Amino acid sequence: MRIAIDPGHSGPCEPGACAEGVTEAAVVLAISDYLSQLLVAAGHSVMMTRSGDCPLTGLKWRALLANCWRADLFISIHANSYSEPTAHGSEVYYYPGSRYGLTLARLIQAEMVGRLGTTDRGFKHAMYTVLEDTICPAVLVETAFLSNPDERKLLTEPDSQQLFAEAIAEAVARFPKESRISLID
Ligand SMILES: [Zn+2]
Numbered sequence: 001m002r003i004a005i006d007p008g009h010s011g012p013c014e015p016g017a018c019a020e021g022v023t024e025a026a027v028v029l030a031i032s033d034y035l036s037q038l039l040v041a042a043g044h045s046v047m048m049t050r051s052g053d054c055p056l057t058g059l060k061w062r063a064l065l066a067n068c069w070r071a072d073l074f075i076s077i078h079a080n081s082y083s084e085p086t087a088h089g090s091e092v093y094y095y096p097g098s099r100y101g102l103t104l105a106r107l108i109q110a111e112m113v114g115r116l117g118t119t120d121r122g123f124k125h126a127m128y129t130v131l132e133d134t135i136c137p138a139v140l141v142e143t144a145f146l147s148n149p150d151e152r153k154l155l156t157e158p159d160s161q162q163l164f165a166e167a168i169a170e171a172v173a174r175f176p177k178e179s180r181i182s183l184i185d
Contacts, residue, residue, distance in 0.1 A: 001073060002045045003172065004066035006130060007032040008078035008140075011053025017081030017146045024146055025053070027155040028077045031143065034165035035077070042173060047071065063133030073104065073175070074138035075168060076130045079146040079155050088148045089119030093140040096125040100137035103179045107171035108141055115167045116154060118144055137179075141168065 009016035009025035016024030029052070036046045047069045049062045066074045080087070092109045094101030105123035113120045121142075131138045143164050144151035154160040 001172070001176075002047070002069065002071050003039055004047045004049065004069060004071035004074045004134075004136075005032045005036055005039075006049040006062050006066070006074065006076040008076055010050065010056055013053075013055055014057045017079055019081065019146045019152055022146060022152060022156055024079045024081070027079055027146065027161070028143070030158070031155075031161045031164045032077050034162050035075075035168050038165055038169035039172065042169065044172070059129040060133060062130050063138075066138075067133075067135050071134070071136050073172065074130070074134045074136055075104075075108075075172075076138070076140040077168075078140060078142050079144060080142040081145060081147040083147075085147050085149065088145050088151050089121040090116065090144055091121035091142045092123045093126045093128060093131065093142070094123065095131040095134075095138060096127065098125075098131075098137060100179050101131070101139055104137055104171060104175055105139045107174050107178055108139060108168050111167035111171045112141070112143070112164065115163045116144070116160065118151065118154070 007029040092105040094105040109123045
């Protein structure tokens with residue numbers, strides 16, 4: 001498959017969530033790099049919407065890149081944040097009515113919660129720009145909360161960054177079979 005990986009946010013000009021000197025842009029890029037390696041090793045073609053810090057803000061260009069590249073799947077990777085540091089857990093979003101998006105979201109959520117031991121906040125639909133503007137099935141993964149001290153460790157340590165990537169890669173591996181099943185039921 002042709003898989004577009006979208007590391008959320010941009011870098012210094014648009015870092016996303018920030019906590020204790022850690023930025024969302026940096027941790028999701030690290031997870032995306034691991035994911036890219038795993039997917040290429042599994043025989044997929046991979047396009048990253050950014051491979052480092054980039055000066056672009058906004059969201060439309062991310063979906064546009066994936067559409068022009070004719071991606072089969074679009075995976076946007078984020079870390080969550082909340083004013084209350086006790087908030088925690090993983091969740092995955094898909095576009096309302098997208099059966100393939102729902103299937104991929106369900107698979108990623110199950111793998112992520114299983115491998116990381118994070119709290120299951122569920123897979124949910126939302127009309128996020130990157131989900132709405134992409135032609136192919138798309139998901140937005142909220143890996144864990146950067147604002148939670150324990151989960152910040154998961155997001156910054158290479159071993160657990162790798163686990164997030166492995167969870168998503170395994171979900172992609174299961175997707176073709178599972179999506180056929182979801183069309184029959
Ligand atoms: Zn984000």
